[in-house]
Amino acid sequence: MNAIISASELADGLAGDTPPVVLDVRWQLTLAKAAGEPAFDGRAAYASGHVPGAVYVDLDRELAGTPGPRGRHPLPDLAEFGAAMRRAGVSAARPVVVYDGGQGWAAARAWWLLRWTGHPDVRVLDGGLPSWQGELQTDVPVPAEGDFEPAPVAGELLDADGAAALARSGVLLDARAGERYRGEVEPIDRVGGHIPGALSAPTTDNVGPDGRFLPAGDLRDRFKALGAAEGTRVGVYCGSGVSGAHEVLALAVAGVPAALYVGSWSEWSSDPSRPVAVGPDPQ
Structure with a gap:
């Protein structure tokens, strides 16, 4: 299975009988905090417009643990990660598509974590939100609870x-x-x-x-x-x-x-x- 998906393919999938779960992981590395400037707010960007049905996922809080000796973005606690994914509607039998603001780094982090913890069908929107040609939504969806249970894959x-x-x-x-x-x-x-x-x-x-x-x-x-x-x-x-x-x-x-x-x-x-x-x- 291809690890990336085009905007047109995503649009077709969302219009189909079994639409994928879509995760918005807008985030960017910034030194603004050190410079005394406002840091990038991914949740505010999400609220201003997102792919219809997409659920916001916070990279710093849900895709990483507390910064420390293990690094600035260490692995998250698996139980907490699994709970966050289930809140977002992620289930083992349903495809997942992740996107960010276009850089691709944050979306790839979500893709890697889901793949490493055993999800069989997760892809990244190639080009991120800028590649999306459809309408944007401002309503915040409340997805049905998913059933995904993280089970790390050896060797990755x-x-x-x-x-x-x-x-x-x-x-x-x-x-x-x-x-x-x-x-x-x-x-x-x-x-x-x-x-x-x-x-x-x-x-x-x-x-x-x-x-x-x-x-x-x-x-x-x-x-x-x-x-x-x-x-x-x-x-x-x-x-x-x-x-x-x-x-x-x-x-x-x-x-x-x-x-x-x-x-x-x-x-x-x-x-x-x-x-x-x-x-x-x-x-």
Whole structure:
């Protein structure tokens, strides 16, 4: 099953006999709080207009745990995550479509969590809300309670030790911007640089100017050039496990399974005993 869905396909699905559950996960990384400016409010954006029937999901509160030593967006408590998904109407036997404001990172985080916890049919709206051509709704739906029970799938999650090992034995991709990988700038975390052995692969290079993913063949060629091809063990990390989920999604579109290091650089760099590499070279 394709991991992404077009706006026209979603419109057809919503008009069908078994419409998907639609989740609005508008969120964006912002440094506004540190600058004393108002932070982005995803719920306000949702209230101003959303895909008909979509339910808002808060990334910081429902798709992540409390920030701390495990990173800025650690895994949520599974019982709390399951309850949030059921409130949103998510059931195991009903398809789910997630979207955000167009960047794709937040939607990919929701996609990855649902997939990792065993949902069999979840896709991301390619291009996010800007790709939607239909009417928007301001009414807030009250969905029937779903029945989804999270059951994590083995092999799709990395911890710090697993990421370090994979950088030596397989392919570990760093989805952040190149200047953060090289350690030239670090606006958020304790120190700049990358996990030794990781390869720079900015997730922004997986999409075109319209925010939609590049064709599957182009993505396959890109990852193959990085050594990430079907049959190779591949892992991804980023700053806090959000944009990295988008790279895992791009790899899925390319047909390459990959694991996600959810703690990512925010966890790795918080421990001064862990090694840090700087510059353009992996080591």
